[in-house]
Amino acid sequence: MNIQKTGYHGLYFPDLGISLDGYHPEAEVVFVSHAHADHMPRNRKARAITTHPTLDFMDCRGFTGSGEPLAFGESFENNYCRVSFYPAGHILGSAMIYIESDSGTLLYTGDYRTPPSPATEGFEAPKTADILITEATFALPIYKWKSHEELTHEIHSFATESLNDGYTPIFLAYNLGKAQELMHILAPLGHPVMIHGAGFKLCDVYEKYGIGLGNYSVYDRDTCEGNILIAPSSAMANGFASNVSKKRTAYCSGWAANESRRTQLTVDKMIPISDHLDFFELIRFCKQLSPKMVFITHTPNPAVVEHYLSKEGIENSFLHLEADPED
């Protein structure tokens, strides 16, 4: 199957007339796996097909092309192929893209996480695929995530202990996905949450699709003290809650697994909660799908995954697409 790159992140399939996660002038449509900036087409001429929530997010984030929804379980067909979506567990609306054509089946994962984030539609994959194109953001055996229960416990205790000690807890998490996942996890505490403006406008979409985010409002500098606060780490440098002297910050990201991040960010707590799957899940998933060929993308360490897949007898190759280090 002929696969070409388009832009930094996208793939173009000239034989099928489609592209994935990147606009290509020759492609009839572009399938969008999820609404993070590095996967969303920017071009006004783009005709995008994606899930309902992703389409809503893209609208909020200034997508100027035309969009058509495709639900999980439905499929799109043209003269060359049939395309359908599988829930990817990464953020709400995130989808893996499954392509069936005369030259076989192909699964493109986009960003994915298994076990899935609780603030998503879950995770489900086809039984098998001839070709797997997988992201491998955390593709080193030093990355193995804690269970959802352990992380929930860490998140709850950080919030309640800080509040009990008279401190305002701040969770640093990026605006789409992680922020709402934290809100969803924090909701049972019943404590009011304030979220940074850029993330706030995306919360409606979560509520619309039935993901409860608890008792929240938009960040207000004057009244934020004593609330649980959620903001991207970049906001801290721009004076977010700088008027609150008694506060504690927790950095929430897969990268929080690395000690060096602590010194670089000067935070009180590191919570290694990721919305990508870890190394061990990745290898397990590849084995389970038993494809004829695996293409690895979005990783600084392709050689490590290649090494492990080859050990399992799975043919593989690196497909150079850039990873966004903030994810």
Place this chain on the structure above:
Amino acid sequence: MSEFSFHSYCHVLQRIRETRSTNAKITLFANCLKSAEDEKTLALAARFIGEGAFEEISGKRASVGSRTSGLAAAKFCEIDYELVFKPCRTATGSSSEAIARLMENIPEAVQKRNPEKLSLSEVEQIFERLQKLSSRADKEALLWEVWKRMTPVEIKYFIRMLSQGSLRIGFETRSVVASLAEAFGQDREEVRYAHMITGSLGKTAVLASQNRLDEARFSLFHPLSFMLASPIESRAADKLEQYVAEEKFDGMRAQVHVDGPNVKIFSRDLNDITQTFPDVNTFFAGRKLPATVFDGEICVYKENKILPFQLLQKRMGVKKPGKKLLEQYPVLFIPYDLLFTNGTPVFDLTLMKRRELLEKSAKKYKLPVTNQYEISSDDDVKNLFDRAIQHGNEGLILKKKKSVYEYGQRRKSWLKVKKPGGSFETVIMYAHAGSGKRGGTYSDFTLGISVKDDERYEEEFIPIGKAYGGYTDKELKKMNQKIKELTVERYGPTLGLIPELVVEIEFDDIQVNNRTKAGYTLRLPRFRAVRWDLGPNDVNTLSDVENYFQHKISQERLTQIENPSFTFHANDQK
């Protein structure tokens, strides 16, 4: 209180690491010290956190490098060292952290481990056994045996203790001292003093716990940490009259302990270097001194001139120098401070009092001693500075008259006035993944100079040195973006770059080093500026470097006959 084990101890270390407030860290460790059930455990708890596996004054090293522990860990986890372990190390920026996490995650490693709550004494015995091994295979076998009995967090700190460096938990000696004071209701200053005298956190801990701090005794032939000087630019002297000036010799710092015919010489890093300098040894052994400790400088001294440090280098590290070397590069130890005399410590006296005693001793036993000058104006400083440079020395040290000897500290009491070293425009050839605080970024750089028009070389650029630091976080980020564009090759944690990014570096000195391609190395190279405005054609050439060196080494040096930088009483002919 639960049982005190290496396991519980390492958990305290980890909690200290995860705590931000210094006071909270100190309290955490104070509580840990209080829970130690015996003297031995207490001493080890204080030592492991502040000094590492071995007492600093013991001079012992386990010599388990990061390659040895990395290779052993890779085998233990049944992973490929080059292909898997190295990228893990690069991503974390820390070998010990990578090892701990692999031990936690990899099923083959989890299976082998059967943690069993070792006591601190058992761990100490393991350190001792490791220290006696010399082959990598033996060390590896012992590491395996130990790791099988540990949890990942224990393995991480075990490895860090072995490297005898910082545990990287944001808890330095000063905090250990504060914890000892808090744990046993002692005065912080008294604990500090006892530590200075004993040079041992373990001994200090035991004395503090038994209310016996006043019994701390300095012991001769055990080195004391050196007092260090701060650069004057960063901490300007406010009142010059409070200081005296001495020339900063172009030599190496040393501490000499003497008692009659017995002499020991210690270097800045507290290693015993007596055998390297038999001439200094003989000199002092023949002077029949009572128990005395001097702080001073070893210089090559010939025909009344202090000769360049580059010549002293030929003596450094040579364990038993031959006759020829001794004749060619004779050295002199020039004392400038006195820490111990006639069997009594004097480092707690003011500089002026110590000086008085030092001069007395120098006169009586015919020793050289540095000259000291009163200063009251910038002009005084400038004149003395110029003369020091003419002597071939590095500049001046300004010393506060009323200061005590602040062992192991770099504060405002001593200020160094150095002539700015040289600077070159260089180009970044390789970028290396940083470690520790800079883990996860490319923060260390191999810098090249041009040999385009040099017939001796085929390449366009060759490395002249490696530098890190001196840039802001913002600049580093910008450089990392540029580096991404320039990368052409990847060797594990190192990137080969198109030589395009120009950096102005500054250095203290330049030395011949035949093991490098350029034949020279720079001393303390650091960034002065990233020159976004310059290109690879603007960088300095190897001939520039050679000229700089020649100029430096052949620079005329004034003799010590008139206005000398030190007085040698042996030369006083009555």
